[in-house]
Amino acid sequence: MIDVKELIRENLIDVDVSVEDWQGAIRAAGKLMVEDEAVEERFVDAMIRVAKEFGPYIVVAPGIALPHARPEDGVIKASIAIVRLATPVEFGNEDNDPVYLVVALAAIDHDQHIDGLRQLALVLGDDDKIEAIKKAATKEELLDIFWSS
């Protein structure tokens, strides 16, 4: 099983990223993954295709989107990339828009990322940690919040 620190690696997190729209938000997270050689470039397109196919359900909590695609869409290494947006964008989700945090998930199968996802869920289900995520001044501060779970 993979710990959250092995999924959310130092190069896979960024703060105050400016994007035009929801596709740009997904691409910003995807770019971190591609640069880290965690996924092939086609994975990024696949995440956008999935979001279009299934609709804005990927906004899984107020302000938080969890884009992902299938393992066979070009995942090299199980990873989670986190991008906090400079300005929130609309994904078209009535309940949970606008999105300020993109948590992109690259899974290599159905099981290996479960523990990491569990740790992630504890952070994102904690109101105090959500406040800290919104306020983190640097990407190092943001990373600490996820790693300390």
Added chain:
Amino acid sequence: MIKISAVCGMGLGSGLLVKMGIERVLERHGFGRKDFRVEVADISTARATTPDIFVTTAEFAKSLREVDAEVITVKNLFNEGEIEEALLDVFKRIYEEKNK
């Protein structure tokens, strides 16, 4: 044994989050492995899972109309309080019916 299906697009992300939340809520209320089982299902195969309860988001609930099961929707998949509020009464009712 109550069967619960946590439904999402691909069974990789949000469905797993829902499953974890359901398990934590039900275990906290004293229900164990012999009382319930949660499976993650993707939307294309969800209908074939024939659970007692589907738990999903509003988007997927639309395509689960006309199923012979309770369909419960949640908005914030990280919020156990919301899962608890939406699920617990329905779960307990089915549990009591099955254990008469």
